[in-house]
Amino acid sequence: MTEPELTCRAIDGLLADLVDDTLDPAAAARAEAHLSTCARCGALVRDLREVRQAAAGLPSLSPPPDAWTRIRAVLEAEQSSVQSDVARPQDIRPVATRPWPPVRAIATPRKLAVWGRLAAAAAVLVLATGAGLWSLWTTRERLEPVGSTRTEAGDQRAGDLVATVESEIELAAEHYENAIAALAATARASGTELDPAVMATLKTNLALVDQAIDDSRRALRAQPDNLVAQASLLDAFRRKVTLLEDTLVLMRELRTDASTMPIGLDEG
Incomplete structure (x- = not known):
């Protein structure tokens, strides 16, 4: 049959x-x-x-110093939520620094498990890229400290570093696009979505950071040895890493809230 x-x-x-x-x-x-x-x-x-x-395929890298603090805070909050036997009243919302995202539908445990694993994978991409660029930034400072005398060999090393940074950024952009697209698709498949107003704010902030990255890239291409342009580019990229880390935390909170709210609750 x-x-x-x-x-x-x-x-x-x-x-x-x-x-x-x-x-x-x-x-x-x-x-x-x-x-x-x-x-x-x-x-x-x-x-x-x-x-x-x-x-x-990512190499083993040490994340930025404050990354583990954020991750531990999220995990502790989730563990506390799981251990609590008291259902959250429908008319009370927890105090939080981020907007409460309305839940469109309740996801099944199986779908929530997929969501959590993919969110973790995306977090690994973000953390590893940020750690890699942090390493490049500290290397640049060692190669050409403030007030140092420039030499032909030093210029060559600085030029090689700029090329490496450009390569890292292009690779990171590809990872981000894949991770964000996959997370959005998984959110839709799981039956949970961020509130449209929250999503619009995230997109606006990402657009502003991307514009700063593009501006810094243009300045760096015009003057590859300009330390201010190098610092500006790396700072813009670090801000994007931070924003994406916060976005992943927000999505994880949404997943946790969806798994603990009473079936059928719709705050839309």
């Missing part, structure tokens, strides 16, 4: 196994058959696999 074709909803429930390649051959064949004919599911799984592959 021929097995019925999988639906998009069925694929959503198999995302973790598809990304990790843990399905048995028969189930994998049925899933791949659906992916080959469904643009929505095919694009979603490709994005998630790209994020997983990118995270797996």
Whole structure:
């Protein structure tokens, strides 16, 4: 008897196994058959696999000093929420520094697990890139300290460093695009979305940081040995790393809130 074709909803429930390649051959064949004919599911799984592959290929780097403090705060908050046996009243919202994101629908535990793993993968990309650029920045300061006498060899090292920074930024941009696209797609698949006003603010802030990065790039290309332009570019990129870290924390909070709120609650 021929097995019925999988639906998009069925694929959503198999995302973790598809990304990790843990399905048995028969189930994998049925899933791949659906992916080959469904643009929505095919694009979603490709994005998630790209994020997983990118995270797996990253070198071991030490994150910025304040990164672990933020991560630990989020994990402790989540652990405290899980341990609490008291349901949150519908008319009370927790005090927070970020806007409360309305929940459109309640995600299943399976989908929430996929969301958490992909958010973690994206966080690894952000942290590793930030750590790499921090290393480049400190290297630049060692190569050409303030007030040092310039030499031909020093100029060559500075030029090589600028080229390396440009390469790191291009690679980071690719990682960010993949990670953000995958997180957005996974959020839609899980049935939870950020409030449109919150998303608009995030997009505006990202656009402002991207504009600062573009301006600094143009200045650096015009004057590759300009230390002010180098510092401006790296500072703009560090601000983008911080903004993306905060965005990932907000998305993680949304996932936690969705898993603890009463079924059927809709604050839209």
